Amino acid sequence: MKLYYLWFLLLFINQPIFAQNTVSGEVKDYTSKETLPYVSVYLPQLNKGTQTNENGIFELTNLPLGELKIQFSFLGYKSIIKSVFITKEHDIQLDIEMESSVFQVEEVVISGGTYSTQHQNAIKIELVKGSELSSTGAQSFTEAIVDIPGVDMISKGNGVVKPVIRGLSMTNILLLNNGVKMENFQFSENHPFIIDEFGIDRVEIIKGPASLLYGSDAVGGVINVLKEKPAPVGFILGDFNSQYHSNTQGIVSNFGVKGSNETFFWGIRAGVKSHTDYKDGNGDYVPNTRFNETSIKSNVGMNKSFGVFRLNYDYNAPKFGMSINDAFPFITENGRENNYWYQDLKNHVISTRNTLFIDKYSLNVNASYQLNNRVLQTDDTKPFYEMVNIDSNTFSYEAKVNFPSNEKTTYIVGVQGASNTIKNNDAPNHLLPDANVNDIALFAFAQFNLFKNLKAQTGIRYDYRSINTQAEPNRGAVDTNFGDISSSFGTTYNLSKKILFRTNIASAFRTPNIAELTQNGIHGGRYEQGNPDLKSQRSYEIDLSSHYHSKKLLIDISGFYNAINNYIFIAPSNEKTINNDIIYKYSQTNATIVGGEIAIDLLPFEWLSLNTSYAYLKGEQNDGNNLPFIPQNKLRFHAKFQKDNIGAFQNSFFKIGGTFADQQNNPSLFETETNSYVLLNMGVGSSIKISNQLISFSIQANNLLDKTYIDHLSTLKELGLYNIGRNISFNLKIPFNL
Template identity: 35%
Template sequence: MRNTLLLILLLAVSSVIYSQEQFTGTVKDAQSGEPVFSANIYFPTLEKGSMTDPDGNFSLKNLPRGKYKLVVSSIGYATFTTEVNLPEENLEILLNPSAIEMEEVIVSTPFHQLQSENVMKVERESLSELNKKGAINLSDGITQIAGVESLTTGVGIGKPVIRGLSSNRVLVYTQGIRLENQQYGDEHGLGISSKGIGSVEVIKGPASLLYGSDAIGGVLYLNPEVYAGSNSTHAEVESNYFSNTRGYQFSGMAKTSGEKLKFLTRGSYAAHSDYETGEDSRVTNTRFNEKDIKTGIGFQDNKYKADLRYNFNRSEIGIPEDIGVQSTEKEPLLPYQKIDNHVLSLDNRFYFENSSIDFKIGYQFNDRKEFEDEHEEEHEEDETEEEHETHVEGEPALEMHLETLNYNFKYNLPKIGNFETIVGVQGMFQTNENFGEEILIPDSETVDFGIFATTHYHLEKWDFQGGLRFDNRNLESNAFTSEDGDVINALNRSFNSINGAVGAKYHIDQKFIARLNLASGFRAPNLSELTSNGAHHGANRYEVGNPDLKNEQNFQVDLALEYRNQHFEAFINAFNNSVSDYIFINPTGEMIENDPVFEYSQGNANLYGGELGFHLHPHPLDWLHLESSFETVTGKLDNDDYLPLIPANSVTNTFRVELDEGDTLSEKYAFVRLKSVFDKNNIGNFETQTNGYSLLSAGFGATLDLNKVNIDLGVSGTNLLNKSYISHLSRLKPDGIYNIGRNLMASAIISL
C-alpha cells in the first residue's frame, strides 16, 4: 500500500507552467469613502487571498483566467460577494458598515459559499474562539455548538454526538479526508489535537451524498490552520494551564510563504492529571497526555495548487475503572491506551478556464495498543487461585494496526447559465491486522467505492441544490477464535446503497432566510456489530455480533428559518430523522461468566427535535452581545422504547462584551455563560434517569500590541460553582462517578 501511495503522490504533483494573471483594486467604506485597512480579499474556488494595505489597496498574482466568486470581509462591515472575470485591475469595492459578525466561507459543502448563501445549514466555529471559552480539548470544545454534544469517558476520551447520533454514524474529516481510527468504540477518542486546527464545521443530518457510508448522522469537518500570506513569515508560541487537572499544554508554530511556495509546522504537547469532581475527589486514571506534530507544504501558481499535509498524534490515555488512589501524577496507570495516529494527505487542484479538478488522496496508519494489569481467576474445582498475566510483561494485550488509503476525485464543470455542477468518485481501501492476544475485531479488508453528481441552481431570491450517489462497500474478514474458545467464521459481505438529497433556500432582502432540505443516507454495519463474541469489560456485558445485519438507511427532513438585521439575529431549526434497520444492542436474558449477554439487533427508529436561539447586539452598544440557544432531541424505536445515549435538552445563555479598538490593548473581550441541562427521563432500557444541572462559566482576555509582537492573554473558568453533576452521556455514569468540577484556564499566545 505504501508503494502505491508514493506512486500516486509522484504522479499527482506534476504540473504545467501557464501564463500569469493578476487582480488589483481598492476597498473603501461605502459611507465615508475612507480606505478599509486589513480587509480580507478571498477567492473561495481558488483558495487564494490577500489583505488590503493602509490605503485600502490589494494585489493578487498567479490567478487563472475565468469567472470566479470573490468574497471581501472586514470586522465592522457586512461581508461582500460578487463574481469577477479575471484578469481584472483597479476594481473599487465598497463595504457597508454593520454590527453583524463577519461571515466565513463554508468548506465542507461542495460549492464553497458563505453561510447565508448555502442551501444546507452548516454550523461553523473557529477553534480560537472555542479555546477562549475554556475548552480542555477538541471534543470538549465542540459541545459549545448547538446540537452537538460529546460521549465521554472522563476528560481524555470524547466522541461527537450530533442530534443524538455518534460513533460510526458521524464522520470526522481532517485535512480533507475521512478520519479512520477504530472510531466504532465509545472508548475511542478523536485522536486529534485542537492545536493546528483553524475552524470546525458541523453538518447536522445525513451527508451520504457528499461523503458516503457512515455520514448518516452528520459530519464534523476540521479545517487545518492556513498558511501565511504571500511573502510573509509568522510564528507563535502558546501555553495553557488547567487548574482542575493540574494540566498544561504547549504549542509552537512557524510558517512562511513566498509567491508560490508555502510552509508551516507546529508541535504541541499536553499532559493532564486525574480530574477532580465537585466532591473534591479525583477520578483515578482519567489522566492523559498527548504529543502532536502538524506540518504542511503548499504550492500554487495560476493553474495548479497543491497542499501536502502530515499529522502525527500520540495519545496515552488512562482507562478509569473506579475512584481509588488520589494522585496528581500524569503518567497513566494500568489499564491504559497508547495510540499512534499518522495522517498524510495531498490535495491537488487543477484550474482551467471556468472549470477545475480537485483530486485528494490520503494515507492513514493507526496503531492502537491497550496495556492491562494482571488479573486473577478462581477455579472452583480445586478451590485455589491461579494468578496469571493476560500478556507478556511490558507487551500490549491488544494491538491493532489500521491502514487506510482514501481518494476523492471531483470535477467542477463549467457553469451553464445559473447551474453549477460537480461530478466525482470517492473510495477507500482499508486493512486491519491484530498483533495482540486479545481480538476485538478480526483481521479484515474493506473496499469502498462511490460515484456522485450534485448541482446548484441560483436565482435572485431562490437557490436550489440536489444530487444522487451510488455506493458499494465490500468487507472481508478472517475467521478467528474468541477468548472463550468460540470460532467466529470468516465474513464476506457487500453493501450497496443509492442516496439523494434536494434542498431549497429562499432569501428576502438579506434579512430572512428559509431552508428546506430532504436527504437520505446509509451506514453499513461495522465489524464489531457483525463479529463480536466476548466480554466488553468497559460496559460490563458479553456482546454477541450478528453477521446478517443489513444497511441502516435513513431519511431526514430539515427546516431552518433565520432572520437577521444589523442588530438582531434569530434562528429555528427543526428536523425529523427516520432510520430503517437501526442497529442496537439488546439483552438476551442469559449470563456468561457473571456478565449479562447482549446481542446486536435491528429495528426501525425515529429521531426528532431541533435548535432555536437569538443573538442581540443593540445599537449603539454594538460591543454588547446577548445570546441564547435551546436544543432538544428525542429518539425512539418503533415499539416506543427510547434510544440510549440521547443527550438531555439544554438551554445556553451567554452575555458577551467585545471591544476591538485600542492602541496597546485591542480585541478585548469578556463573557459569562450559563448552561442549564434538563432532567433526562425518556431513557433507554439499560439506562437510569439523570438529574438536571446548571453550569456557570466566565472569562476575559485581550491582545497586547507591542510593535511587531502581539500577546494574546486569556483567563476562563468552567463550572465555577463547583457543581457535582453527572452528564447523561458520561460512560462513567453507571458507576455514579461525577463529571469534572471547577476548572480555571489561563492562556498566553505570543505572535511574531
C-alpha cells in the first residue's frame, strides 16, 4: 500500500500554475523536401508522444520548463534527436528534415544516468529494439539479446538461462525491469531472471562497471528492459502476436491494448508460453527441459506540465523443468506439462516512476515493491514433494534532483535505498536462511563540456549495506555490514561528425550475497560451504572505444581491462563430507578479465546489408587458474536482403547468417574444454495489407543444418547432453486501431 499512497500524494500535490509551452513544426524528406506523414515524435522525459499528420505537421503541448529531448523516428529514415531549451512561456517552432538510412546511428537512452543520446555517454550503451526480439527465433528473453557482442548466456535448457556480460554473471550483473532491480535469487546459474520479451520498447545494455548509478552487483554490467511507449496522444492501439516453434512444439502468444489522451495514458498486456522438451541435433529429446509461463503487465499514468506520474504492475508465473539426474527416471516421454522436478516461480512487481518539474529543476521520485516466491517441486519418492518454498520481499526507493542544465552542463544528486526480507515457508530445505538486507546510498553525477568537441562525465557514490541472517542447525547466524565507494570518470571526443572516441575509468563493487556467506549443504547437486568472512569484491576497469559511421558503413571497436580484487568464486576443496561428497568452498582471490569487441555494418547496396561482429575474452585468477563461465570467443555474421515494396508486400526481407564459436581450451577447475562449432541461421519475412488490416509475418530457422554441439556455458554439458537442434519459428503480428 505504501506505493499507492506515494503515487496519489505525488499526483494530487498542490501545485502552482505552470507555463503552457508548445513545440510544433513540420517534418520533411531531406532530399525531396516532401512532407512526411505519420512520423513518430516522442519525448522520453515525459513518456509522451504524437505523430505528424497527413501534411507532416506535429504539435506538442503542455510542456515544462528546462531542457527536453525530442526524438523523430520513421521507418527507412535515420532517427533525429533534438534538444530544446524552454526558459519561459512561449511557443517554439521546430522544423525537421529526415535523411533516408538503413542504419540507426544513435537513439535516446536513459541507463547512463540522464536522458541523453548514445554518443553523449562515456559509457557505451548498446540498444536492442523490442521489435527485433521476436524475429530472432529465440525462446527466451536472454537468448534474444546474445547477438550483442560481449553478451552471452549460461543455460540449462532453453528456459533456465542467465545473461553473461564480458565474462561476469549471476550477482555480478544487474537486470532492471523498467529501472527496477530484479531480485530473483540470482546467485545460482539454476535461477533465471523472471522476465519475458513481451511489451518491450527496447533493451539498453551497459557493458562494464556501473555501480556509480546502480550500486552493488553492477560490476559486470547492466541490462535495462524498458516498457513499450504509450500510444500517441488521441489513439487507442492494440496488437496480437503469436509464435510457433517447431523443435519444442512451442506456443507463444501475447495480446496488448494501450491508449492515451493529452492527460492520461494506460495499457495492459497478457502473454503465455508453452514448450515441450527440446530435441538435439540427433533428434533425441533432452528430458525435462520443458517450460510454461503466463504473464500480465499493466500501467496507468498522467502527464501534466508540472510532472509525469506512472504506476506499473507486472506478474510472471513461469514453471521451469530441471534437467537433472534425479528427474530422468520420471520423464519417460517428451511432454509439455510440468509434473516432476521443476521450479514453480511467481513474481509480482508494483512500481511507480514519477517526475516533478519545479521551475528549471526536475525531481525524480521512484519506488517499487517486489514479491518473489520460489518453489522447488520434486517427485513422489521424496519425503516432501515440495522441497523448497521461499519468499523474497523487496521495497526499493530512489529520489534524484536534476539541477538546471544547459547545452554544456548536467548535474544530478540522489539517494537510493532498499529493504529485502527473505522468509522460508513450510518446506524442509532452506535454500537460504531467513534474512534481512538493508541498503542506502548517496550519489552525485555530472556531465559537462570541457571543449567544443570534448565532453566529460564523472560521479561518486557511497553505499552502505547491512546483512542479518538467522541461525539454523547447519549454519550460524551472520550479522555484518559493508560500506563501499564507487566512482567513474569518462570522456567522449568527436573528432568529426563521423568519428567518435570514448574513454571511461570506473571502480565498482559487489558485496557477498547471502549464499556465499552462509551456504552449508547440498545445492545444485554438490555440497557447498559459504564463508562469513568474505569481503566486498571490487572492480577497476578501463574502457576504450571508437565509433565511425557514414551512409554505407558503421564500425564500433572497443577494448577493456578489468582488474578484480577479492574476486568471489567457488571451487572444489580437498575436504569431503561424511557421505564422501567433495566440499565446494567459497573463497576470494584477485583476478583479471581482458577482452574486446568489434562490430561492422556495411550497406553496399540499398537492398543489401552485411553485419559481422567478434567478441574476445580471457579471464584468469592471479595464480593462473582460469575463471568459470568465460564464454567461447564468437564470430557472428549475417547478410540481409530487403525491399520496401514487392507487389502487395511491404518491408520484405530475407536474411542468412550464423555463429562460429571458437574452441574454449581455458576451462576453470571444475570445467572441461569445449570444442568449436558453427551454426547457420536463415529468416524471411514481410507485411501485407488485407482490407486495410496490416499483417506482419516471418519465419526464422536457427541451427538450420541441425548441428549436434555443446556450448561451453551449457550446464547440461556435464551430463553429456547437447544443445538444441534445428528450430523453425513462425511469427505473426497483427496491429490494430480502436
